Amino acid sequence: MKKISERFSEKTNGLLNFADLKKTRFKALYWIMFALLMNFTLACVVPTIWVLSSGLKTTEEMYRIPPTIIPEVFRWEQIPIAWNKISFGKNFLNSLWIILGCLLFDITFNGLAGYVLSRIKPKGSAIVETLVFWSMLLPTISMVPLYITFVDVPLIHVNLLGTFTPMWLIAGANAFNVLLFRSFFNGIPMSYVEAARIDGCSNLGIFRRIILPLSKPIIMVVSIFSITSSWSSFMWPYLVLGSTDKVPVAVRLYELSTKGTTIQDNEMMIITTFSIIPPLIMYMIFSKQIMGGLDMSGIKG
DSSP: OOOHHHHTTTOOSSSSOTTGGGSHHHHHHHHHHHHHHHHHHHHHHHHHHHHHHHTTSOHHHHTOSSOOSSOSSOOTTHHHHHHHHTTHHHHHHHHHHHHHHHHHHIIIIIHHHHHIIIIIOOTTHHHHHHHHHHHTTOOGGGHHHHHHHHHSOTTTOOOOTTSSHHHHHHHTTOHHHHHHHHHHHHTSOHHHHHHHHHTTOOHHHHIIIIIHHHTHHHHHHHHHHHHHHHHHOOHHHHHHHTTSTTOOHHHHHHHHHHSOOOOOHHHHHHHHHHHHHHHHHHHHHHHHHHHHHHHHTTOOO
């Protein structure tokens, strides 16, 4: 294992660098920071490990004092039993439909809105941009008029309750993603757009042929954010879908924990594990893009 000074030998920026670690007080600061970060890590990891291991125990072992982290006997047969007991596959399919619709609406409408505010800039676009920013500051009370709108859509008088459409429409009007797209598009050289206009390309053609091919990084980032938020979304699916057979995983977990069911506690842990694994795998695969998205959100536009 390398010494601290060797690991920091090429580090010249940040809170601590190579020169700082030659001093005793900075070495102490390093280990204090390391201990704090380890505590935060354990606080996040231990509950997840506990859920994973508890699902493979018997109910008696799960509540045993002192507790056991690793099951005495791994009861793998409980996994298919719990899955088939509540037909959880249908809830996964519902979550998939919500994710796909939200992803399509999010990238299409928020991307076009960001493109209009960044490159086309029609009259009044500054006012629209300000309103988009202010919409991020609205309290949760805005859910009430939005819900009423879904019950009876103005002009066409259609009731959208019991369908996935409200979640898709909400994803297509995400103020944060509009500003994220706009900031990214501001960084694309204007010479590309002007050259396309000279060749007779329309604004929509420029967006499709020039902007989109150059926007793969921001599309990837917004896609990850959209998928993770759609997967964990609870409030709107619960309000809109109610207790129908279209509820996603998050709502189904709530129903199992509140309504009278024959699900055992260890089976509930297995079902909770089913909901943890997909976002966990996604983060492991796309962790660099997720962290890059946090940096990209601070792009100066």
